[in-house]
Amino acid sequence: MAATLDQLFVQLLHGMTAPLPEAIRPWVALAISLGAILAVFGLCFGITTVCERKAIARMQNRLGPNRVGPYGFLQFAADGIKTLTKEDIVPRTADQVVHFLAPLALLVPVVLTFLVLPFGRNMTAMDLEVGLLFFFAAGASTELAVFMAGWSSRNKYSLLGAMRAIAQMLSYELPFILSTIGVVMITGALSTTKIVEAQAAAPGEWLARWHVFTPWGLAAFLLFLIAAFAESNRSPFDLPEGESEIVAGYFIEYSGFKFALFFMAEYLGMFSSSGMAVTLFLGGWTAPFAFLDWVPSWMWFFGKLGVLIALFIWVRGTTPRLRMDQLMDFAWKFMLPLALIILPTAAIWHYAGRGWLGWLVTAPIVVGAYVLLGRSLVGRRRIRQRSYRYAAT
Amino acid sequence: MNPIVPHLIVAVLLFAIGMTGALARRNAILTLVGIEIMLNAANLSFVVFWRFGPNPDPQTGLMFALFSIAVAAAEAAVGLALIIVLFRHRRTTSLDAADSMKG
Amino acid sequence: MTWIATQIWLIPMLPLLAAGVIGLLPRRSDQPAMALAVGSMAGALVLSVLAFLFTLTHGGEEPARILTQFEWLRVGTAGAGVRLGFILDPLAAMMLVMVTFVGLLIFVFSAGYMAEDDNRARFFGFLSLFAAAMLGLVISNSLLLLFACWEVMGLASYLLIGFWFEKPSAAAAAKKAFIVTRIGDLGLFLGMLWLYRETGTLLFYDGGAGALEPGALAAMTTNRVTGTLTVATCISLLLFFGAVGKSGQVPLHVWLPDAMEGPTPVSALIHAATMVAAGVFLVARTFPLMAGGVDVPVQSGAGLALGVVATVGSVTAVFAALMAVAQTDIKRVLAYSTVSQLGYMFLGLGTGGVAVGMFHLITHAFFKALLFLGAGSVIHGCHHEQDIRRMGGLRRWMPLTFATYAIGMMALAGVPLFFSGFWSKDEILHAAWGWGPSRWPFILGAVGAFLTAFYMTRQMAEVFFGPHRGGDGGGDGDDHAAHAPATGVHESPRVMTVPLVLLAVSTLILGWLGTPAWPWFESYLSGHRHVPVAWDRLGHAIPLMVASTVIVALGIGLGWMLYGKRPRASATAADVMETRWPRIFAVLRDRFYVDEFYEATVVRAHRASSRVDRWLDRLVIGGLVLAAGALARALAFAVRMVDELLVNAGFDAGCGVMRWIGQGFSRIQNGGAQRYLGWLGMAMVVLTILVIWGWEGR
């Protein structure tokens, strides 16, 4: 029973593609998977927007949406209908073609990143040997779409927002990628499926071998998560769309459906980063304890994903926005060195094993690096009382 | 047809396009773009010869292309920095402005 | 317990990590830097003691030798890579314990000594780096790894000697130390290359395939370069040249006294325990090669290389001791004394084998560190006064420093029975006495022993006895001297005196490890665990012991007679020896003019050659150019004449043609990069056609 439930979707896909000829079967399977991913995560996107609005409303002592449907939970449907039926305004001076292509160029790579995520046992849409690289390659392509959107609008705020976004994404790309190299080193594979399988509990062990349970893995997980916040342009790294400074960033000149696409791409990017964090560090679809193996694997994945999304919402509701220089300092002076230090630490862990020796050697290195780098970041700039040049008297 | 031939023709055409553009455009950045296209054409031929070449070798062609990508990245960085310097001195990125080494 | 044998790399790794972390720390974080440095050294000491205990309990007839080899860099597929390795054997274990113990005490001492320095964090970072390099050198099982550590140590010593780089003299001394040792390193490097060419490996021991093992040695000792000179001897001499540079032997000793410009703990670390010992250690490590292939650890003083080692050592021992006699800087006396003692070590290695030399290395490390730290304490107490003429009578105000310094002094001088220096020096003299080829090393050694006793007595008398002369300004001497208030002279804080006491205690104890009656050290190095007490061996040694005791007594007596009985009255008063033998004293004080000699020869030769080059450039080459120019001008004149007179009619036409061609070429060379690229493309088309079709038809 448990096995059937576990492989339910796999069997379903298998049944749908079995009558087709051999040659086109993988392509059809890929298309169906893509459709399923779009459907599932589209729905997730809707639900998440409502949940986020309600959760943040609670944090801000408001009620949040409560008109449409029970407790306002159908708000997303109303929003969707509204954006679909709104007029699509394109500025007269805008570069028409690029302006039209930008939202697509943003959404397509983001959707592609979902192809390599293992949602459950045997549930990877495209099980590439270089899956992790695929994820990063697709993610890197979104920067260009941001530029296209910002540049083609011929609006200085959108261009500024795009430049900020690109600078930020480039800066955080490095720790984003580097923090995963430790995982690759330990598992010896770039395939997301193999990475997940390597984190399952070995026979006889009660605890799974999630990478987050190791000193370097914990540090890398946190780095990855922070970089994911920045990559998805979410608070506290939402400078590219800081309303108080540059109105709405690079998609200021978009309205209606195209705006909805941008909005969706942002949330989908958040989902895929969280999914990759789950895959790399939280054991993907594996159960944390061996005795919980009977729960279907995809439930684990989506459960962990939900936790991370809740974390994203929580952080958005509670942290103030960074300043641009703080943002850059943080990326280059804290995250990058720490990510580089994690690499040899993972190597040491590989040779020292997961026993007490590994902990004894690697934990102090990680903690020491964290403390030292953090102190150097904090201690440099003393906050002085601001002096006003013209408004003194 | 031998699958190596269309691949190589694509590489050759790419190279020729890059060459033409690099010769015709006056904007230094676009000349650099042309050179990048030529580099990519060379890379493609490496990969094609690795895959279909008469001398099967496990990895050398791939490695060459990989290193070539790395070198191209370095080249782009330095080239673009040079263009920025050119722009600072001449207030233009036209290559015609950078002809003070005239003989 | 046994895991330490394979995890020996942890020992240098600890200080190395500390150095790295200190490098990352903010600039003024003194406390964490200090804690890290001292803590890592303490950890290294614990691990070293574990390793030492391991070698004590393992190994029977052969010394325990645990190798940990690893492949550092694989080039190509088939095993052709660079292999490195670590070794744990009694020699390494002994050195490990010594370096970490002395190092730890010096680190602790530095915490007090450098208390007022602004850059303490940097200082401790460098110290840790230095210690890491030394420890790595000790345990490396590959000449390449040893060389790498050797160079890192050179760098660290450069940084440490020039630590107060705002002083020009310190900066110069650092450069001098770096360059002079580099000259020696060249020899080491050449030796390394040659060794690799001969044996194909740089690993010392590799289960039969190493460079120091019988197979490789047999080949090297039978191959001859010329006549009697074997390959092994040549390589040994090259390696020894590196050791000469690092250990400050004649003729490359000049950097060592100048290196006293560094902070005193640095002097203690570099000139007592570690860096200078590295040269001796190198010779000890490659001893089978030095001994010319005879793989018998001790009492095998044969072979040309060892003869050179012994000769250089004995000459240095006397030479440096003579220079020490006339120095007035408290640290310089000790520096020359170090050079001299290092000479002793080489003498011991050359005549008596590894155990003899290494025993003196160990004991010397302890008492010389003690002396340097004592000197540091004195300097600290006298507010950075280093001139012994301005000290005096300090025993009243610095009793603890005085007591420990006296112990160190007696050990160095070789006062019998209770001091370690006596036993180790005695073994060296014993070995030199029994050395077949020549009696001179023994005689020189004995003279050196006498001089050592003499100059140490002189120093003690000047520093600790007599009236205090610190208050003296310049010329007004005597009236102040009697009632000189000990302004500010004070005993050093606990953090500095405790290391002194610990070192003094170990100085007293260590001697008993290698007495003739119970040669435990020697048997430890060769792997025997149980050493019977053999009183009968004492019989051979007693006459020599008596003789050396007499020598030492003479030295001390003379010193006391000249300096102790009638103490110097004022800081500016002439030295006793200076009044009696002014000319000799001047030579000694000016260090035999070695520096001047180098200045006059090597440096001046460089200058002269550069001057000659300039002259050549000006006159010969410049002349040629001028001549060519004149020729061309003459030719041009002739052509012009011909042109104007003969072809004046066709001139305009020819000129037009030339201009036309020139314009054509200058259009090619128009500075436009794209034009060049176009030419390249066309050339490529033409070449491709030529290559593919052009020659096929032929």
Place this chain on the structure above:
Amino acid sequence: MSPIFYFLAMLTLGGAVAAMSLRNPVHCALSLVVTFVGLAGVYLGLGAHFLGLSQVLVYVGAVAILLVFVLLLTRGSGKDEFDERPDRWWPALGVGGGLGGVLIAVVLAQPGLALRTAPPELPTVRALGESLMTDFVLPLQVVGVLLTAALIGAAVLALSDRRRTPQDSGPVTSREEGETRR
């Protein structure tokens, strides 16, 4: 030869032609990205997965962004007046076309380009990594040094005139403005 290859080839060549012929430099840069992506697709089709994805990561993620940044920094995003004069195009087309024609002729004329009988065993990423660390360790080191040097060189080049520029324009005028406004 699958239709996918022809599609990708068209994409690549079309992107390249557009990149070399469009008026607006930013459009050129974006077309260049199409070429890069198409080439990456060709690589993937040839079985060079790692290379194809590296191509996307390096060219699309880094080089294209760099190009676009420099275009904006040098105000090159407007129309380039020089490119409206067509006198350069004919010689360039001559050289490029000649080169392409000759090389295609060479490719077609070579009987030695025999198809490999057995398709090669595609190397795993692990095998690639291992040969990078063994057979190709020296090129790897050299490329590392080259990249470092290029990084430093580019930074130095781009920063070198920092000192000179303020005198030309920048803060002087703004301060004067501030003074007058006051």
